[in-house]
Amino acid sequence: MGAPDIRSNDTRRWQQSPHLKVSLEYMDRALDYLDRHDIRMYRLSSDLAPYATHPDMPQFHSMVRDSGAELRALGTKAKALDIRLSFHPSQFVVLNSPDPALVEKSIWDLSSQAEMLDRMELGPEAVMVIHVGGTYGDREAANARWVEIWDNKLPEHVRRRLVLEHDDLRFSVSDILWIHERTGVRLIFDHQHFWCLNPDGHDMRDALGKVLRTWPEGQRPKVHFSSPRTEMREIKRKEKGTRKLKTVLVPPVNTGHADFCNPFEFITFMRIAEGLDFDVMLEAKVKDLALIRLRPDLLRYAPDVAQRFGLEASKAPALEAEEQEFLAEEGAVAVQGES
Numbered sequence: 150m151g152a153p154d155i156r157s158n159d160t161r162r163w164q165q166s167p168h169l170k171v172s173l174e175y176m177d178r179a180l181d182y183l184d185r186h187d188i189r190m191y192r193l194s195s196d197l198a199p200y201a202t203h204p205d206m207p208q209f210h211s212m213v214r215d216s217g218a219e220l221r222a223l224g225t226k227a228k229a230l231d232i233r234l235s236f237h238p239s240q241f242v243v244l245n246s247p248d249p250a251l252v253e254k255s256i257w258d259l260s261s262q263a264e265m266l267d268r269m270e271l272g273p274e275a276v277m278v279i280h281v282g283g284t285y286g287d288r289e290a291a292n293a294r295w296v297e298i299w300d301n302k303l304p305e306h307v308r309r310r311l312v313l314e315h316d317d318l319r320f321s322v323s324d325i326l327w328i329h330e331r332t333g334v335r336l337i338f339d340h341q342h343f344w345c346l347n348p349d350g351h352d353m354r355d356a357l358g359k360v361l362r363t364w365p366e367g368q369r370p371k372v373h374f375s376s377p378r379t380e381m382r383e384i385k386r387k388e389k390g391t392r393k394l395k396t397v398l399v400p401p402v403n404t405g406h407a408d409f410c411n412p413f414e415f416i417t418f419m420r421i422a423e424g425l426d427f428d429v430m431l432e433a434k435v436k437d438l439a440l441i442r443l444r445p446d447l448l449r450y451a452p453d454v455a456q457r458f459g460l461e462a463s464k465a466p467a468l469e470a471e472e473q474e475f476l477a478e479e480g481a482v483a484v485q486g487e488s
Contacts, residue, residue: 150436151475152182158194163206169198169216169265173223180223184230186471188437190371190430191232195239195258198265202257213264224269233371233428234269236262236277244303245282245295256302263310273368274428276312278337281320281328292324299332312337314373317345317404322356329363336363339373340418341432345404354421361427374418375432376411377403408434412446419454438475445469 155178159171176193183191198216200209213220227234242255259277266275284291299308314337315325322343325336338360343353357372364370378401385394410433433439445468447455452462460468 150438151186151441152179155179155182158196159199160196161199163200163203163209167199169201169212170219172197172199173216173219176223177226180226180230180232183232183437186437186441188440189230189232190428191234192430193234193236193265195236195262197236198261201261202254204254213261213268217268220265220268221270224271227269227271234266234271234275235371235430236266238262238277238279242279243282244279244298245285245291247285247294252298252302256298256304256307259307259311260304263304263307266310267306273309273365274371275310276335276371277307277310278312278314280314280316281324284319288319288324292320292328295328296331299328299334308334311335314339315342315346317342319346321346321348322351322360323349326359326363334363335365335368335370336360337371337373338427339375340414341375341377341404341406342373353418357422358425361425369426369428371428371430373430373432374410374415376407376409376414377401378405378407406432406434409439410443412443412450415443416447416451416454419451419457441468441475442472445472 156175157172157179158175159167159169161167161171172194176197179191183189198209198213200206201212203209224234238255238258242258243251244255246252246255259279262277266277269275281295282291303311312335313325313328315322316339322338328334329336338357343351343356347356360372361370380401381398382401383396384399386397387393388395410431431439431443444455444458444460445465447458448460448462448465448468455461
């Protein structure tokens, strides 16, 4: 969001023949931006290859294969810049659905994204992060169905790239650990989701350690960190009688992501996780700007935590200047979209 002229993917409609190669040109510029600001993780858009798996548009189905050279070039650049790439497939990817057609479409989407990561020639840390899916009235059966799909349906190149994350409403750390024991799938720990859904009362440090140990030695796990929204939300409701739309304020939903990351929550989490090794992906509505603000906050409030990320006191003036450049009132940016 600090460079609004850089798009995350080719957003043209199908009539204009959008293509993965155009998206990769945007990503080449995005990597330059990330490198300039020392941002070493990036979540690729699920729509990087537009319409590549649309069942009614076969003219787009070969674009990943046709973009092999461009994908390899982007992967080479990402590795040279030490930028870790990943996908987080859309909510429409559901492996444990009772609907075989939805499962097959989900596998197709995952297969396409895994192929892109493979064609980029990225290491095993370049992953696709998904949730378990729906409970469909029986969470235990839903967990078992996920295991069955892993065992009997998923192609090898998908299993190599797939990682599983607990969520905030349905499937807890206990659920994904149960699935890991039966499949070996690597897991993702999410700080906010853990607070929202922990029915078994796990200790955070213990749960985090168990999740991190699902990654083989030599592979660096990653975790997700976000803060819940605290501000009132504006929604539109119809007035009784007139049925006219009226804007009203309602309390925040604790499962929603805040624009920025609360530095004190982040500091507390990192102190709980002292001695454990992992990368951190921030999930915040203002995306890169959240990191640009968090780094000087760490130096202000927790030099011990800042040091874990290579942030020394000597870097404070430059980081504060960067924060002012993007976040001072005179440099305000328009905010749109969801994390």
